[in-house]
Amino acid sequence: MAILALEPPPVTHPTVDFCGQWYCQFSWDSAAxxxxxxxxxxxxxxxxxxxxxxxxxxxxxxxxxxxxxYVSGQQAHIDPDEAIIVPIGMTIFLYILVxxxxxxxxxxxxxxxxxxxxxxxxxxxxxxxxxxxWYSFKVLGVRGYxxxxxxxxxxxxYVRIPFVLLNxxxxxxxxxxxSLRLFGNIFGGLIMxxxxxxxxxxxxxxxxxxYPAQGLAILATVIWKLFDVGLIGAIQALIFMLLTIxxxxxxxxxxxxxxxxxxxxxxxxxxHGNQSRPxxxxxxS
Numbered sequence: 001m002a003i004l005a006l007e008p009p010p011v012t013h014p015t016v017d018f019c020g021q022w023y024c025q026f027s028w029d030s031a032a033x034x035x036x037x038x039x040x041x042x043x044x045x046x047x048x049x050x051x052x053x054x055x056x057x058x059x060x061x062x063x064x065x066x067x068x069x070y071v072s073g074q075q076a077h078i079d080p081d082e083a084i085i086v087p088i089g090m091t092i093f094l095y096i097l098v099x100x101x102x103x104x105x106x107x108x109x110x111x112x113x114x115x116x117x118x119x120x121x122x123x124x125x126x127x128x129x130x131x132x133x134w135y136s137f138k139v140l141g142v143r144g145y146x147x148x149x150x151x152x153x154x155x156x157x158y159v160r161i162p163f164v165l166l167n168x169x170x171x172x173x174x175x176x177x178x179s180l181r182l183f184g185n186i187f188g189g190l191i192m193x194x195x196x197x198x199x200x201x202x203x204x205x206x207x208x209x210x211y212p213a214q215g216l217a218i219l220a221t222v223i224w225k226l227f228d229v230g231l232i233g234a235i236q237a238l239i240f241m242l243l244t245i246x247x248x249x250x251x252x253x254x255x256x257x258x259x260x261x262x263x264x265x266x267x268x269x270x271x272h273g274n275q276s277r278p279x280x281x282x283x284x285s
Contacts, residue, residue, distance in 0.1 A: 010190045013117055014110070029110030030117040037099035037114050041091075044098065067093065071245070078249045079139070085248050088131060092124070093241040100186060100233030104225065115236075116190050121183040125175030128244050133171075136251035148254040174247060178240060185236050189228040196220045 013027035048061050057065060067090060075085040099114040107113075114120050137145050149167045150160040196217055203213040 010112065010116065010187075010194060027117055027119060029112065030114060030120055033102075033107075033111050033114040033117075034099070034120055036111055037095060037102060040102065041095050041098045045094065064090075071241075074245050078245070079252065082135065082248075084131065084135070085245065088128075089241050089245050092128075092244055093237050096124075096182070096237035096240055097234060100237060101229060103189075103229045103233070113186050113190065115182050115186040118179060118183045118187075121179035122175065124182075124240070125177075125179035128178060128247060129171075129175040132174075132244075132247045132251040135248055139252045139255055144254055148251075151253060153254060178243060182236050182240055185232055189224075189232065192224060192228065193221065196224060 013029050015025045015027050018024040044060075045064075048064055051058065052061055068086070071086050071089040074089070075082065078085060096115060102111075103113045136148065140148060149164050150157070151163065151167060152160065200217040200220065201214045
C-alpha cells in the first residue's frame with residue numbers, strides 16, 4: 001500500500017517524439033500494452049483452434065462458438081454475401097475483452113489496460129469508420145453513397161436536402177463516440193482504482209491509525225475489480241462489437257431504394273448469373 005500511495009494518478013503516458021509534431025509522437029507504454037493484448041488474444045484463439053473437437057466442447061470453445069453463431073446471425077440479417085462482418089466483429093470483441101481483463105493481473109510498468117489510452121480506442125474507432133465507409137461504397141456505388149446522405153428516404157427531396165449536413169456529421173461522429181465511450185469507461189475505472197489504493201489507505205482512525213483503512217481499501221479494490229474489470233470490461237467489448245455491426249447495417253441504407261436489397265452492389269439475380277434487369281429499373285448504382 002505504501003508503494004501504491006506514491007504513484008501518480010494514471011493521467012499521462014510517456015511519449016516518444018520523432019519530429020516535433022503531434023503525428024510523430026506515440027505512447028510507448030500504450031504500444032507495449034496493446035502488443036501484450038494482441039499476443040494474448042492470438043494465443044487464446046490458436047489454443048482454442050488446436051483443441052477444438054466435435055461432440056461436447058470445452059467451456060472456452062463453447063463461448064467462442066456461441067459468439068460466432070450470434071455474429072453470423074447478425075451478418076445474415078445485414079448481408080449474407082459480405083465476409084468481413086464476422087471476422088471484424090469477433091476480433092474486436094475478443095481483443096477489447098482481453099485488453100480489459102488483463103487488468104485482473106498485477107501488470108508491471110509500463111503495462112496498463114490498453115483501452116485507457118484515447119489513442120488506442122480512437123485508432124479502433126477510425127478503423128471501423130474506414131471499413132464501414134468502404135463497405136458502403138462497395139454496396140451502393142458512388143451514386144448510392146451520395147444518395148444515402150439524403151436520408152430519410154421517405155420524405156420529399158426538398159425536405160431531405162437540409163438533412164445532408166446532419167447525416168455527414170453523424171457519420172463523422174461515429175469513430176469519436178466509439179472511442180470516447182470505451183476510453184471513458186476504462187480510464188474512469190483506473191482513476192477509481194487509484195483512489196481506492198492510494199488515497200483510501202491514508203485515512204487515519206483515532207487510536208488504530210490507518211490499518212482499518214488499508215483493510216477496507218483491499219476489500220474495496222477486490223469488489224471494484226470484479227465489477228469494473230469483469231462486468232464493465234465485458235459490456236464495453238460487447239457494445240463496441242454491436243455498434244460496429246450496426247454501423248455496417250447503416251452503411252447500406254438506401255440499397256433497397258436503388259434496386260439491390262441484398263447488399264451485393266447489384267440485384268441478387270445479377271450476382272448469381274441470372275437474367276439481369278435493365279439499368280432503367282435501378283439495377284446499377
